[in-house]
Amino acid sequence: MPRGGTSLPIDMTARIIDGHAVAQEIEDAVQRELRELRVDGAVPHLAVLQVGDDPAVELYVRNQARTCGRLGIRFSHRHLPTYAGEAAAAEELLSLNEDPDVTGILLALPLPEGIAPKNLQALIHPDKDVEGVGPANVGSIGLRRPHLVPATAGGALELLRSTGVEVRGREVTVVGASDIVGKPVALMLLDLYGTVTVCHKYTADLAAHTRRAEILFVAAGVPGLVRKEMVRTGAVVIDIGINRVTVPDEAGRPRARTVGDVDAEGVAEVASFLSPVPGGVGPATVAVLLRNVLKSARLQRRRG
Numbered sequence: 391m392p393r394g395g396t397s398l399p400i401d402m403t404a405r406i407i408d409g410h411a412v413a414q415e416i417e418d419a420v421q422r423e424l425r426e427l428r429v430d431g432a433v434p435h436l437a438v439l440q441v442g443d444d445p446a447v448e449l450y451v452r453n454q455a456r457t458c459g460r461l462g463i464r465f466s467h468r469h470l471p472t473y474a475g476e477a478a479a480a481e482e483l484l485s486l487n488e489d490p491d492v493t494g495i496l497l498a499l500p501l502p503e504g505i506a507p508k509n510l511q512a513l514i515h516p517d518k519d520v521e522g523v524g525p526a527n528v529g530s531i532g533l534r535r536p537h538l539v540p541a542t543a544g545g546a547l548e549l550l551r552s553t554g555v556e557v558r559g560r561e562v563t564v565v566g567a568s569d570i571v572g573k574p575v576a577l578m579l580l581d582l583y584g585t586v587t588v589c590h591k592y593t594a595d596l597a598a599h600t601r602r603a604e605i606l607f608v609a610a611g612v613p614g615l616v617r618k619e620m621v622r623t624g625a626v627v628i629d630i631g632i633n634r635v636t637v638p639d640e641a642g643r644p645r646a647r648t649v650g651d652v653d654a655e656g657v658a659e660v661a662s663f664l665s666p667v668p669g670g671v672g673p674a675t676v677a678v679l680l681r682n683v684l685k686s687a688r689l690q691r692r693r694g
Contacts, residue, residue: 403658403659404627404657404658404659404660404661404662404663404664405553405662405663405664406658406663406664406665406666407549407552407553407628407663407664407665407666407670408552408669409545409549409665409666409669409670409671409672409673409674410669410673411552412548412549412552412673412674412677413673413674413676413677414677415552416548416674416677416678416680416681417461417677417680419681420461420677420680420681420684421461423684424461424462424463424684427684427687427688427691428462430691432687432691433462433463433464433687434463434464434493434494434683434684434686434687435463435464435465435466435491435492435493435494435687436454436458436463436464436465436466436492436493436494436495436496436520436683437465437466437467437468437486437489437492437494437495437496438451438454438465438466438467438468438495438496438497438498439468439470439479439482439483439486439495439496439497439498440467440468440469440470440498441469441470441471441472441474441479441498441501441502441505442470442471442472442501442502443471443472444500446500447498447499447500450498451467451498454496455467457676457680458683461680463680463683466492468482468486470482472502475504475505476504476505476506476509476510479497479501479505479510480509480510480513483495483497483510483513483514484513486514486518487513487514487515487518490690492518493518493683493686493687493689493690494518494520494682494683494686494687495514495515495518495519495520496520496521496679497510497511497514497521508569511523511524512524512525516530516537516538517537517538517686517689517690518686518690519538519686520538520541520679520682520683520686521538521540521541521679521682522537522538522539522540522541522543522544522570522574522682523540523541523569523570527539527540528540528569528570528573528574531574531577531578531581532577534581536578538682538685538686539574539578539678539682540570540571540574541675541676541678541679541682542570542571542609542630542671542675542678543570543571543574543575543578544578544674544675544678544681544682545671545672545673545674545675545676545677545678546571546575546607546609546628546630546665546671546674546675547575547578547579548674548677548678549628549665549670549671549674550605550626550628553626553663555605555626555662555663556582557579557582557583557584557605558582558583558584559583559584559585560584560585560604560605561584561585561587561602561603561604561605562579562584562585562586562587562603562604562605562606562607563586563587563588563589563599563600563602563603563605563606563607564576564579564586564587564588564589564607564609565589565596565599565600565606565607565608565609565610565615565616565651566589566590566607566608566609566610566611566630566651567588567589567590568609571609571630572588572590572607572609573588575607575609575630576588579605579607584605587599587602587603591610596615596620597619597620600616600620600621600622601620601621601622602622603621603622603625604622604624604625604626605625605626605628606621606622606625606626606627606628607628607630608627608628608629608630608631608650608651608652609630609631609651610631610651611631611633611651612631612633612651613631613633613635613649613650613651614649614651614652614653615631615651615652616651616652616653616657617653617656617657618653618656618657618659618660621657621660621661622660623660624660624661624662625660625661625662626661626662626663627652627657627661627663627664627665628665628670628671629650629651629652629654629664629665629666629667629670629671630650630651630671631649631650631651631652631667632648632650632667632668632671632672633648633649633650633651634646634647634648635647635648635649648667648668649667650665650666650667650670652664652667654666654667
């Protein structure tokens with residue numbers, strides 16, 4: 391079977407993929423392009439719609455505002471109360487679609503109970519859908535015409551790219567088949583000519599598929615799902631899972647901790663490359679989102 395790029399090292403402790411370094415590389419490129427765009431008299435404008443008062447959403451919005459401010463991207467925040475409902479949120483999104491001053495739209499999640507995220511995400515104009523999660527952008531991947539790629543899927547692929555390991559001809563397994571992460575990752579890997587297997591909650595023998603993989607993506611939302619004995623020696627492992635768990639500290643007191651879908655300590659003993667959680671896909675996702683903000687501004691400029 392043909393091979394290219396970096397070969398997979400065998401019998402070594404995994405090299406940890408630095409998501410912050412990958413993100414910085416993308417952000418540097420975004421900043422260079424932003425300078426060029428401003429010379430042409432255009433400034434990207436990201437509008438975030440928040441519904442309700444979830445503390446995690448509040449933090450997310452503040453972080454987005456800070457990042458945009460640092461890069462010189464205009465940022466605006468639309469905030470609806472919890473009781474506003476889906477119709478009011480839909481009206482707000484349609485208004486942002488029609489606003490020529492807004493070049494990118496982001497719907498902050500989670501939403502209050504009773505509001506369906508997919509219904510609202512489908513309303514965002516494809517050229518302004520900076521998270522790349524609307525049906526037009528997700529579907530364009532399957533047609534090999536990616537528009538604004540789903541940010542998390544794009545971030546995961548950027549981590550793989552940073553290893554230098556080429557996908558072409560390799561056995562690749564994706565654990566998790568969600569519409570905005572697992573499926574787009576699988577389609578993007580197919581475009582790179584990987585031999586791709588997608589596993590999901592009804593897969594009968596998960597370990598049989600993960601052990602065959604030279605490149606393994608895990609996005610199931612199950613803490614520690616993939617263990618050392620389930621991973622092929624020398625595999626590249628990209629952990630997309632982000633889970634909050636409670637573990638005892640040294641004094642036996644409960645402590646909240648963020649972990650991935652991979653048992654990192656064990657898998658690091660057999661993998662060649664491993665993305666950490668936190669510090670892996672998360673920073674890369676934010677950087678891809680910023681790159682999409684830039685792309686969306688260019689799309690608006692062409693349309694205008």
